[in-house]
Amino acid sequence: MIEPFPGQVQGLRSQNRRAILAAIRRLGRTARVDIARETGISAPTVTSITADLVAQGLVEEVVDEESRAPGATRGRPRVLLRIRPDAFLVGGAKISEDHVTVTLMDFEGTESQHHVIEARLLDKTPLEVVAHLRRATEEALAETGRGLGDLSCLGVGLPGFVESGRGWVYWSPCFRARDVPFGALLEEAFPFPVFLDNDANLAALAEQWFGYGRGVADFIVVTIEQGVGMGIVLDHRLFRGTRGIGAEFGHVKVERDGALCRCGQRGCLEAYVADYALLREASMALDPGGPPIEPRAALDALFAAAKAGDRTALSIFDRAGRMFSLGLANLVNIFDPGLIIFSGEQMRYDFLYGARVLDQMRANAITVERPAPRIRVHKWGDRLWAMGAAALAIDGLTERVLRDIPPREAAG
Ligand SMILES: [Zn+2]
Structure with a gap:
């Protein structure tokens, strides 16, 4: 690891947090020593940062069952880390011209619900499209006995020319209007953060998280x-x-x-x-x-x-x-x-x-x-795209949560 200059320490620490969380997500259940190897971050820093992440509720410790199996070496069972599934309930939605697909996922990325509504959107206004999305999301939640208040965030994929960071839609085949601040409309319609992107980008994210990529x-x-x-x-x-x-x-x-x-x-x-x-x-x-x-x-x-x-x-x-x-x-x-x-x-x-x-x-x-x-x-059909939207939401939410972790006095 490169030694930081004074003042770079906090930035480096939050960068390390991101890298460690990403490594745990990528590796699945994993030991601290493997995280250190994967990221190139020193073992003491990994120990310190993963303690933060556990305290924050993003990561949890699980006992490695293999280390307890008969025939395994004796001694204390090995402790592994994983993304805490029930840290957040996350939604992903894919808006198509004639239907809306919603998936619900835990924070680790396991899908728990999948719901599709038919809706002919072509001649609708952006606000009407948002209303259809809200209905589809509420129905998906209701099927598992939950409501909008149980959801932490939503990722949304829309076809067309979409500037993700600004939530701006230059053009979409899903409505007639051009230059629509669609992200802002979504934020108004839902009581949690909403992340918008072009749907094909989300197909790529889905392949990267769950598919051939x-x-x-x-x-x-x-x-x-x-x-x-x-x-x-x-x-x-x-x-x-x-x-x-x-x-x-x-x-x-x-x-x-x-x-x-x-x-x-x-x-x-x-x-x-x-x-x-x-x-x-x-x-x-x-x-x-x-x-x-x-x-x-x-x-x-x-x-x-x-x-x-x-x-x-x-x-x-x-x-x-x-x-x-x-x-x-x-x-x-x-x-x-x-x-x-x-x-x-x-x-x-x-x-x-x-x-x-x-x-x-x-x-x-x-x-x-x-x-x-x-x-x-x-x-894959629209389910894949909706899963990519959920991955986008998990990424966006993770970034917000990491930003809100108060920095420690001393860097580990
Ligand atoms: Zn064209």
Whole structure:
């Protein structure tokens, strides 16, 4: 550990608190000696800081059952530390265009409840969307006999251009208004801190905490459902950009003056591969004079037609796949990730990650002697995204609690 200058001591101590808490979260049940090894912080400092964290109720001691098992070495059973699950009850919510998903989690990250309400949000005002979110949250809590007063904080994921730190929504497909102080509306509607972020960022957090991204330093999550999103984790940290609108993979341009996108611009990737883009084409390919068909059913019908060899349907998916592979190749050339995770409902339609698309991606990406990024497909639905929102809330709450711990007189 680097020796601090006088005056840097308190800052260093709070930095160490963060590092130790993060290590316990990452390692699960763990001994102090392992925390010291993992973080590079001295054993006496680990002992002192973990005592603070236990006193604060964030961490608890548990007896290592293995050290008590028959045949284990005699002596006092080993004491391990873990995040105290019932320190806080945390909520995570994913707002989609036609439903709201809420998950409830303990502070250690174990999900206890999961609830979905149907709600067609497209033509609603931001305040009406907040009201739907509040109803979904209250219903999730009620199912376990609890109320809003039992919740410590809520993380919320919203599609669109969202600046997380400021709680600002430049644009979202979930409501018509632009430039909405959505975070402030959420804070007014709930009696606890609310943390807002772009939903694809939360998919990346969810993969990092609970999914394929665990322990991976650099990875990219590409989400495809109503729209196309991306979350970037670089050196174990979520990358958001300066204004929070980085990583908008769905709006990279794949064709000059191309198809019209929901964001108002033309030629965006999303305008070729997202649900609404395929539906726009499907309405021409499927029986145009027939009765109106529900969007999900129309997509399924289009997919079935392509599988059966229908040339028009095949051409729609083929074009979407080519556009997608072009976008992916650009990603690989910029970030050189070790892993790309495809996540979302749309993953039902395997044309987007079929061998052909991946071959085209590799053909357009820089090739070296080492292997191309690993590709994994994760067909989680909105539950994953809501869990990512809860992870965001746990992070935000942890930061607030650590900030409120009164600094000690002497640094350990
Ligand atoms: Zn766009």
